[in-house]
Amino acid sequence: MNVKEGTFYGVGEAKLYYRMIQPMSKPKGVVIVVHGHGDHSGGLQNLLDKLTEHQYIVYAFDLRGHGQSVGTRGFIKKWDEYRGDLHTFRQMVESESANLPLFLIGHSLGGVISLEYCLVHGTGIRGLVAIAPAISYKIKPIEKLLIPILSKIKPDYTITSASNQSLLTKDPKMIKRLNSDGLRHNTVTPGLGQGLLQTVSNLETNADKITLPLLLQFGLKDEITPPEKLRDFFHFIGSKEKVMKEYDEMRHRPFDEVGREQFYHDLIDWLEVQLSK
Template identity: 35%
Template structure:
């Protein structure tokens, strides 16, 4: 476990109330000394907040705090595994989570990172709630599931039919665990992780595809600094999906990096150090460019007063 790591001053865990009164699990890691900024992490389908060890261990010594939640139906949070009534439940959970973080650390700037399906949730949140999202310093999506996914067309079709008549019908996604990482040790831990699951309900499936379609049609409304990181050999969430979204975003402050040969779980693939460095550098740039702008404004205003 990473909680004993030297760079961690404190690890906290607890629950916060969702918009509809569920007790959703969260955990947070805080550096020694001052916190420069916060990264809020939203995991993917079947995942949980404990899968981002490398993100935590890379960012804490750089004075970033990290918060992660377990989405409803995932990890230590309640709810049928892989089930939602409507996509807005995920979106509103993220909305409440960000407000909760702001209450905990009101002075710290916040970035948000979504991985896989979490990437779709985060993009949808930022597009649906642009005013609230404008308080964020930037949005990072890691291997976002916003294009073709590695689930067979027959399962997708079955999901569509069943969503109307039997929305809670549960299927195994059939996603291949070895498609997560090229590191065999990492893949071995997946099967032993009792908090992970490979389940998706019929309703989640139809809500997912409807949301993918919606964010692509609204990509031109995007108004926030955006970083997309994707593995070139990702067979779970094909990289063409994030490339298409990236091209449709007209907002100038955007960057997409594709790592040749990399798999789906970029945070624990064999090139994760490179990915973490790119992530950290981008966040630093977006923090410091703002500090410079502020100090320039202060210089200008003070010179105007004289």
């Protein structure tokens, strides 16, 4: 496989890092992958490699405030920055991918970014995969009360929590890798928190307007994005071609979880079905 790294300029000329992985054989399609909060594109290496192995060109970038991209860790001024960055990235990808079928995959926060993006710019995307999207992110009542206030007073105020990788996966090798990954962070800000709250509310109100083919995947042992609300959200999605896959013993990162073979089997099969239409 061929790997390329580079940068592009997002909203407000923010310099954002990306990587592209191209299979050695003729590609079937191109996939844009959007990572979750505190993560970075390289943190999804297992997922990127599996997609490349199955003849997809894969593009992934570090969200602003994450990884090797610029910005205060875990901060956005407004949600439009995430949407605009992704749209600029998509335009670059499409200019390089010779009209191949385009798919979008988002995990956790990246799942919310991808879902909201498809409400606005979904035309031309062959299918969307949402992996444990932060639709059902657990938030304390006091946090829900304080976030809107703090987002107006000090939106870039940083709060760093202790990491607990066992919430993400049971795989000891993956936990070790996550713990040693210096590009990961556990920092949040009121600006991001408020943007996420508003966007999730918008998605819940307008779920019926998400009409492109969709695959929703999540683990039933996920304590970060509990499955009950994800099931409810799936019910209201307007797509006539939607599939939900649940995994009994998996946590927040099913692509890095023990028994992930089934997760990947379902993902690749779904992509192949979309290509056959």
